[in-house]
Amino acid sequence: MHTDDYARTGADNTAGPTDTAALNTLIATLIDSVDGYQKAAADTTNPAFAEMFNARARERQAAITSLQAVVAKLGGNPEDDGTTAGAIHRGWINLKEAVLGKDDEAIVNSVESGEDYLKGKFETVLEHKDLPAEARAAVEEAWRSVKAGHDEMSRLKHSID
Secondary structure, three states: OOOOOOOOOOOOOOOOHHHHHHHHHHHHHHHHHHHHHHHHHHHOOOHHHHHHHHHHHHHHHHHHHHHHHHHHHOOOOOOOOOOHHHHHHHHHHHHHHHHHOOOHHHHHHHHHHHHHHHHHHHHHHHOOOOOOHHHHHHHHHHHHHHHHHHHHHHHHHHHHO
């Protein structure tokens, strides 16, 4: 699986394996986000929530496509699968739902938790000022979606509490 470490080894500002690895980590985590939003949309009983979750899934898919294009342009092999941690999390949610049932508050809490995790991944990559300009532009564009989604889900969670 991907490493979350990010360290440039060269003195120049050209793309290297660590750049594509960092982007692929974001891609895999965004794939998890799409999967999570689609599951949440299917599980909720609230049509407005389902519409919101599906819209976020589509937005995240666009971010994935953009980041995959940058990885390919940088000479890397773009990630096309989610993470093991994401799959385990969805499995845990399925088990919990089987035992406790599905309710919108639990669904929103799960989505918001995933948003916190995704936000942290992006913040880690954005801290590195030596990311090549093209990669940084794609990450910053995806970050706007991630930040908006995080803030929206946080507001939604707190409105339900």
